[in-house]
Amino acid sequence: xxxxxxxxxxxxxxxxxxxxxxxxPHLGTPLAWIRELHLxxxxxxxDVGGGASTLVDDLLAEGFSGITVVDLSANALAxxxxxxxxxxGAVRWLTGDITTLELPAESYRLWHDRAAFHFLTxxxxxxxxxxxxxxxxxxxxxxxxxxxxPEAPPRCSGLPVQRYSEAQLLETLGPVxxxxxxxxxxxxxxxxxEQMYLYCELRKIGAGSV
Numbered sequence: 001x002x003x004x005x006x007x008x009x010x011x012x013x014x015x016x017x018x019x020x021x022x023x024x025p026h027l028g029t030p031l032a033w034i035r036e037l038h039l040x041x042x043x044x045x046x047d048v049g050g051g052a053s054t055l056v057d058d059l060l061a062e063g064f065s066g067i068t069v070v071d072l073s074a075n076a077l078a079x080x081x082x083x084x085x086x087x088x089g090a091v092r093w094l095t096g097d098i099t100t101l102e103l104p105a106e107s108y109r110l111w112h113d114r115a116a117f118h119f120l121t122x123x124x125x126x127x128x129x130x131x132x133x134x135x136x137x138x139x140x141x142x143x144x145x146x147x148x149x150p151e152a153p154p155r156c157s158g159l160p161v162q163r164y165s166e167a168q169l170l171e172t173l174g175p176v177x178x179x180x181x182x183x184x185x186x187x188x189x190x191x192x193x194e195q196m197y198l199y200c201e202l203r204k205i206g207a208g209s210v
Contacts, residue, residue, distance in 0.1 A: 004097065005072045013075050027055050029185055029199050030112055030144050035062070037142060042066050043109040046136065048098050049116025051076030052083070060087055068092040068108075070101065099128035103136040111137055114146035114197075118161040126162070130173050137204045143177065145169070149184055149198035156195070164198055177202040 039045075041063040047055055050069035059067055067090070071077050074095045081088040094101060098116070111133055120126050133143065148156070148163045155161060164172070166182050182200045189195065 009073050009075050024187065025054060026058060027053065027114060027146075029183065030055065030114060030146065031058055033144055033181075033199075033201050034059070034110065034112075037110065039064075039109055044068070044107055044138075045110045045112065046070060046103075046108045048111065048113040050080070050112075052079040053114070054083075055112065055114075056080060056091055057084060057087075060084070060090060065090060068094060070094045070096065070098055072097055098132060099125050101132070103132060105135055106138050108136050109138055109141055111141065111143045111145075113144075114199075115148075115156075117145060118147040118164065119156070119159060121160050121162045126172055133173075134176060134204070139204065139206050141204045142180075143202040143204070144199070145202065146197050146199045149196045151184075151196040153193065153195060166198070166200060169198070169200055173202070176205055178205055 034045075042065050044066040045059065045064060046068045047053070047059075048070050049072075050056060051071040051073060056067055056069050069077065069080065069091055072095070077093050077095060081093065084091070099120070117126075117129060120129055137143070147169065148161050150163045150165055152161075152163055154163065166179060170177065170179055180201045180203055182198060185197045185199060187195045187197050
């Protein structure tokens, strides 16, 4: 049986990023929300499951300089680095499982994740993910999280996913996070499959604790 890293390495080795189901040329909603936060351009930002996503390109173009991109797949990160060329040197790249990676304490002003968290279908993995957010986010740090909504298909890329409403997401993440806003957005894959996403912006209340 394949491990999670092996599965995602195979996915990214077999197809270019623009043919993968979750690909978007630009992540419009997260980018708009990030702009509205008015973060300092040196604010530490972590993009979880960023893979070959173009969010890092757009953040660099906006002048952000404290970007970390995390993904299980070294192939995915290599695609992004090749695309960025010399600009890739301005980004910190981490290959590994976000539920077990060693992250600095209270370091990040913003935690972004589109389409990674919903692949964690076991309660224990969801708790470890939440604990990482609590550990790594600064007091009053923000989270922008994109997951499948209840209307979305129950599987993606052949894997089961956990679909979330606002209430289910808050219950999973716990009372240390407050929901600031949310919206649903229809994503159509390159293969024509419709997937309804739920985007949520949350804030970590105070210092918090694991």
